[in-house]
Amino acid sequence: MLWSKNRAIVSGILSLALVIYALNFVERNVQIIATRSPGRVVFDYIINFIIFFIVFYLVLLFIAWVFFGRRK
Numbered sequence: 001m002l003w004s005k006n007r008a009i010v011s012g013i014l015s016l017a018l019v020i021y022a023l024n025f026v027e028r029n030v031q032i033i034a035t036r037s038p039g040r041v042v043f044d045y046i047i048n049f050i051i052f053f054i055v056f057y058l059v060l061l062f063i064a065w066v067f068f069g070r071r072k
Contacts, residue, residue: 004061004064007057007060007061007064008057010056010060011053011056011057011060012053014052014056015049015052015053015056016049018052019045019048019049019052022048023044023045023048
């Protein structure tokens with residue numbers, strides 16, 4: 001129950017959407033990203049994607065556990 005392909009796909013899509021929104025459409029973040037080197041920008045995108053992926057996956061895992069995992 002810990003690893004699910006469907007949860008991973010949903011988490012990946014949500015993470016990608018949030019990273020793109022946060023780093024490309026929030027003006028303060030756009031200004032910060034504009035001052036960084038290209039390597040640092042790629043690193044920021046990757047790190048943010050990984051962090052958001054883990055958070056979304058854990059939230060979806062908790063929701064699945066609450067609604068479907070406690071049945072006896």
